[in-house]
Amino acid sequence: DGGITQSPKYLFRKEGQNVTLSCEQNLNHDAMYWYRQDPGQGLRLIYYSQIVNDFQKGDIAEGYSVSREKKESFPLTVTSAQKNPTAFYLCASSSSGSPYNEQFFGPGTRLTVL
Amino acid sequence: QQQVKQSPQSLIVQKGGISIINCAYENTAFDYFPWYQQFPGKGPALLIAIRPDVSEKKEGRFTISFNKSAKQFSLHIMDSQPGDSATYFCAASKGNQAGTALIFGKGTTLSVSS
Numbered sequence: 001d002g003g004i005t006q007s008p009k010y011l012f013r014k015e016g017q018n019v020t021l022s023c024e025q026n027l028n029h030d031a032m033y034w035y036r037q038d039p040g041q042g043l044r045l046i047y048y049s050q051i052v053n054d055f056q057k058g059d060i061a062e063g064y065s066v067s068r069e070k071k072e073s074f075p076l077t078v079t080s081a082q083k084n085p086t087a088f089y090l091c092a093s094s095s096s097g098s099p100y101n102e103q104f105f106g107p108g109t110r111l112t113v114l
Numbered sequence: 115q116q117q118v119k120q121s122p123q124s125l126i127v128q129k130g131g132i133s134i135i136n137c138a139y140e141n142t143a144f145d146y147f148p149w150y151q152q153f154p155g156k157g158p159a160l161l162i163a164i165r166p167d168v169s170e171k172k173e174g175r176f177t178i179s180f181n182k183s184a185k186q187f188s189l190h191i192m193d194s195q196p197g198d199s200a201t202y203f204c205a206a207s208k209g210n211q212a213g214t215a216l217i218f219g220k221g222t223t224l225s226v227s228s
Contacts, residue, residue: 004157033215040123042203042220043158058215090157101146101207101214105157 004106011111021076021109023091030096032074037088086113118206120219133191135222137204144206149189152201194226
């Protein structure tokens, strides 16, 4: 069953704590992305990676960090430096063979800071 | 600076009616314009996409109209059904290769009443 998995579905964090969101894909896609979604704000790009061991900052990278040690995995760490981390986080991937750079999204992780 | 402006924010349409969502962009370097559909609690999924070398693309009940000179594009949903009730996002990018960042609009929440 191919697709993108994100875990956990819901995550609660105390202020001042770092937390890591998992994203795994078995679609053999080269590129992976992290977006943040807030009500009425659309999707905003945090980080993206075109190949293993390489990634670029998106529009709102401050307070976040990523790694891409394996093609199928792209974890996102929300650090204590992120001032307003409560949001819905979406991971996506795309294939270099796709004619439209179709990005396939995971089911998301809803992070709440208590 | 919002590079892709989407309107309306919300839309209510009667079953069988036509739903129209509009987007405008500033950057003339954009050359790929997809629309994504998102159901509550799920990740977005690609609905339809267009390149600027055509003025219209139709897939079933969904049509994209593109006006390059006005830097505008729109999604038309014909014979709208309750199952179309979702949030729709337009997006734009420079190129369509894997790893190209998409810039999303803020979304339109569509409700189709039966």
